[in-house]
Amino acid sequence: MTPTVAHFGKDLIGLEPLTGDQIRAILDTAEPFKEISERRIKKVPVLRGKTIVNLFFEPSTRTRISFEFAEKRLSADTVNIQTAGSSVVKGETLVDTARNLEAMRIDMVVMRHSASGAARFLAERIPSNVINAGDGSHEHPTQGLLDLLTIRDNLGKIEGAKVCIVGDILHSRVARSNIYGLIKLGAEVAVCGPPTLQPVGIEELGVHIFNRVEEAIEWADALNVLRLQLERMQSGYVPSLREYNRLWGISTARLEHAPKELLILHPGPMNRGVEIDSDVADGEHSVILDQVTNGVAVRMAVLYLLAGGAPEKAESAKGGAES
Numbered sequence: 646m647t648p649t650v651a652h653f654g655k656d657l658i659g660l661e662p663l664t665g666d667q668i669r670a671i672l673d674t675a676e677p678f679k680e681i682s683e684r685r686i687k688k689v690p691v692l693r694g695k696t697i698v699n700l701f702f703e704p705s706t707r708t709r710i711s712f713e714f715a716e717k718r719l720s721a722d723t724v725n726i727q728t729a730g731s732s733v734v735k736g737e738t739l740v741d742t743a744r745n746l747e748a749m750r751i752d753m754v755v756m757r758h759s760a761s762g763a764a765r766f767l768a769e770r771i772p773s774n775v776i777n778a779g780d781g782s783h784e785h786p787t788q789g790l791l792d793l794l795t796i797r798d799n800l801g802k803i804e805g806a807k808v809c810i811v812g813d814i815l816h817s818r819v820a821r822s823n824i825y826g827l828i829k830l831g832a833e834v835a836v837c838g839p840p841t842l843q844p845v846g847i848e849e850l851g852v853h854i855f856n857r858v859e860e861a862i863e864w865a866d867a868l869n870v871l872r873l874q875l876e877r878m879q880s881g882y883v884p885s886l887r888e889y890n891r892l893w894g895i896s897t898a899r900l901e902h903a904p905k906e907l908l909i910l911h912p913g914p915m916n917r918g919v920e921i922d923s924d925v926a927d928g929e930h931s932v933i934l935d936q937v938t939n940g941v942a943v944r945m946a947v948l949y950l951l952a953g954g955a956p957e958k959a960e961s962a963k964g965g966a967e968s
Contacts, residue, residue, distance in 0.1 A: 659784035675946035692721035715944035789822025804831030812871030837861040867908035
């Protein structure tokens with residue numbers, strides 16, 4: 646029997662604690678939800694009556710909007726809170742904010758925070774479901790899930806696929822969620838980037854390490870290209886952006902030497918001309934816009950499952966389009 650998200654507990658904090666079957670259940674649940682976004686009326690009443698708070702302590706565009714689309718397409722009531730316009734700037738703590746929200750009888754919180762572990766900290770203190778939309782350098786589970794879905798859609802399977810994550814691994818919560826998810830689903834995973842941007846002991850997670858991007862391109866079926874997270878860097882991890890592009894950037898010239906066609910992913914936002922050239926980002930092997938589309942479906946699936954839906958009933962859940 647396929648496990649439901651109810652077996653995970655009440656929250657989605659990361660992919661590390663999940664089993665391969667649990668991750669597959671989320672991906673399989675996302676599949677029928679893709680069709681809703683193609684309808685004339687993009688709405689089903691699955692979460693009608695549920696109140697979801699999007700609590701973002703860090704700037705976000707894609708993730709926040711994707712969650713909001715997912716919530717509204719499932720007919721939930723949503724409230725968006727960004728700290729620049731909240732009582733947090735007056736000194737209110739995370740727990741005080743959460744408890745005040747709880748007093749308003751909310752059902753779920755989607756939270757992004759700069760501190761690793763913040764999502765778990767919140768989840769342990771409130772009864773509402775908590776979904777981690779990125780916590781420090783820890784995890785970004787829904788991004789990992791949408792990347793997995795995109796790879797599965799385009800390669801046909803994940804088991805046995807060779808996926809290399811290229812770039813700023815040290816500061817990347819996306820890299821960690823991808824590594825956990827890919828390995829649990831049977832992929833071979835590698836990382837590639839400047840030694841200064843590789844976490845100490847990264848090989849203990851079961852990944853290969855490439856010191857040159859040309860080696861990664863020769864080995865991989867898919868490249869997931871990460872941006873340099875300059876806002877998290879306290880000192881000079883690379884000599885310059887131009888030097889980074891020269892040594893590590895994904896360009897058409899480099900891809901021409903690949904022995905097979907490569908799938909190109911990027912979680913966004915992109916620094917064009919730094920980690921990825923525009924002709925690659927917009928090229929025929931890029932599935933970056935597929936990632937964005939899949940992001941809404943994956944987040945719909947997570948919301949549906951945490952609200953008590955069963956994977957095997959997802960197909961029927963999508964049936965009631967609202968007028």
